[in-house]
Amino acid sequence: EIVLTQSPGTLSLSPGERATLSCRASHNINNNYLGWYQQKPGQAPRLLIYGASNRASGIPDRFSGSGSGTDFTLTISRLEPGDFAVYYCQQYGSAIFTFGPGTKVDIK
């Protein structure tokens, strides 16, 4: 089973700032089967990025994903008020899908 670790646990930033979230896998993720999801309180998760770097439909270009192998990054170039949420990475490259513990981005 691939274990995902996310850092930091909480990121306190102001609107307009850049957010950089990290996701590290215990083993290599083949074909970059790595997704990022955003979840706001009381809502279901929403897909942001798939394949490590591909934005999902309707996702603004201020969200970008990068990385390969075991190290991945989600970058939000300029935080908007609606971006303050919890972000999860997920690997889907095997018969056991796993999520990271999440990074909470809150308002400084």
Next chain:
Amino acid sequence: EVQLVESGGGLVQPGGSLKLSCAASGFIFSSYSMNWVRQAPGKGLEWLSYISGDSVSIYYADSVKGRFTMSRDNAKNSVSLQINSLRAEDTAVYYCARGFLHVLWAYFDQWGQGTLVTVSS
């Protein structure tokens, strides 16, 4: 418009059973894999199970293997999760999520709003 609507949650006593359902609409259901994911109060996401479009492949997280059974009915555009021997730690919001094929595997591109299961005496 793609819609996934979960149902069947509620308050259950420890040791009891429950069957969750997810009704899908707005897409060709049989062409997509489906998943169940849960979230305990204040905690992160936990993937539980996967079923392929033709039900040939079904996978479970180790934490629920043997107690949870996932199935689907393509004629009714629905997927189910049978949960047995419920424990307090099964208390969570249960989401169904559609799998969108990416090369060989599938990411979760659409999610329902979830159904709450509470296990308590």
